[in-house]
Amino acid sequence: MLVNGHHYRTVWMEQSTVHMIEQNLLPFTFSVAEFPSCAASCAAICNMTVRGAGAIGAAAGYAMAQGFLEEDDPNIARTMICATRPTAQNLFYAVNRVWQAGITGGKEAAVAEAEAVANDDAEASRRIGQFGAELINDGNNILTHCNAGWLAFVDYGTALSPIYLAHEAGKQIHVWVDETRPRGQGARLTAWELTQAGIDCSIIADNASAHFMAQGKVDMVIVGADRIAANGDSANKIGTLEKAICANYFGIPFYIAAPTATIDAACSDGTAIPIEERSADEVLWQQGVDEQGAAHTIRVAAPQARARNPAFDVTPAKLIRGIITEHGIIAPSIAGSTATQKQ
Numbered sequence: 001m002l003v004n005g006h007h008y009r010t011v012w013m014e015q016s017t018v019h020m021i022e023q024n025l026l027p028f029t030f031s032v033a034e035f036p037s038c039a040a041s042c043a044a045i046c047n048m049t050v051r052g053a054g055a056i057g058a059a060a061g062y063a064m065a066q067g068f069l070e071e072d073d074p075n076i077a078r079t080m081i082c083a084t085r086p087t088a089q090n091l092f093y094a095v096n097r098v099w100q101a102g103i104t105g106g107k108e109a110a111v112a113e114a115e116a117v118a119n120d121d122a123e124a125s126r127r128i129g130q131f132g133a134e135l136i137n138d139g140n141n142i143l144t145h146c147n148a149g150w151l152a153f154v155d156y157g158t159a160l161s162p163i164y165l166a167h168e169a170g171k172q173i174h175v176w177v178d179e180t181r182p183r184g185q186g187a188r189l190t191a192w193e194l195t196q197a198g199i200d201c202s203i204i205a206d207n208a209s210a211h212f213m214a215q216g217k218v219d220m221v222i223v224g225a226d227r228i229a230a231n232g233d234s235a236n237k238i239g240t241l242e243k244a245i246c247a248n249y250f251g252i253p254f255y256i257a258a259p260t261a262t263i264d265a266a267c268s269d270g271t272a273i274p275i276e277e278r279s280a281d282e283v284l285w286q287q288g289v290d291e292q293g294a295a296h297t298i299r300v301a302a303p304q305a306r307a308r309n310p311a312f313d314v315t316p317a318k319l320i321r322g323i324i325t326e327h328g329i330i331a332p333s334i335a336g337s338t339a340t341q342k343q
């Protein structure tokens with residue numbers, strides 16, 4: 001995607017160093033951080049320098065390649081990468097691909113496979129955009145949650161990819177952008193991406209979407225996914241389940257956009273999907289900048305209050321109208337068989 005006229009991917013590798021757009025500083029500062037070792041790349045996945053299922057997957061694939069290049073036991077590297085974040089299936093998919101390539105073909109093969117994982121992610125996102133754009137009509141109001149744009153993948157994104165292509169085709173679109181507390185991926189990242197692309201959007205508080213649905217101001221909901229079970233149950237950013245329930249109540253189509261790399265055929269249903277629980281501090285404290293651009297962290301909750309912070313929830317397949325994949329729009333019920341055939 002273009003940033004200030006320069007084409008960027010979210011994550012890439014040069015020699016043995018992984019480069020990532022520093023997402024914790026966006027939208028206030030655009031910078032690229034460098035991670036010269038597998039351990040450093042793992043730390044960047046943990047602290048969410050890179051986040052979003054596809055981008056995490058590509059970063060994990062590169063980290064696995066670094067593990068082979070470092071000539072320590074690559075199995076130690078694999079264990080370290082797999083312990084970074086538990087929910088996004090793309091991470092495990094990428095690590096397995098690079099691991100297999102490295103074990104059979106050595107370090108060069110591992111690096112080539114990591115590159116292939118990243119390229120496949122970008123291409124899948126582009127194709128998801130083509131299929132999804134056909135669902136979008138001129139004048140549509142589309143609601144999205146969290147960030148499933150190009151920052152969450154290597155390029156294009158999933159939920160936002162159809163929106164980008166529909167916009168490029170000349171359709172007038174307006175996007176309702178959920179803030180997505182506690183980390184604000186919607187308000188910070190999705191709103192920044194859409195604004196950069198010249199797409200009309202409004203940030204709304206997470207609890208405002210049912211209000212706009214009730215007023216007939218939401219034509220469809222498109223979100224991403226971090227892991228899709230074989231029966232189509234889909235884990236995505238916390239709060240997605242509420243959107244799906246509300247959309248179904250009001251008869252609004254609710255779509256998941258995700259590559260087949262996000263489908264975990266070994267998970268029979270959503271109850272088997274591991275849900276990451278993050279630090280309570282993300283709920284109790286917020287970060288932002290003042291009018292001079294200086295960064296601040298402030299407490300926004302009652303002193304001494306405790307908090308819980310599940311990072312994802314699971315939307316049951318029956319609430320999902322379709323899954324927009326790189327192979328077309330599929331019924332949630334065939335997610336597992338599609339992954340088995342196509343991965």
Ligand code: MRU
Binds near residue numbers: 051152
């Ligand atoms: O915790 P994050 O920011 O990595 O979570 C990202 C999401 O939940 C996105 O909606 C998602 O990954 C789906 S699109 C990659």
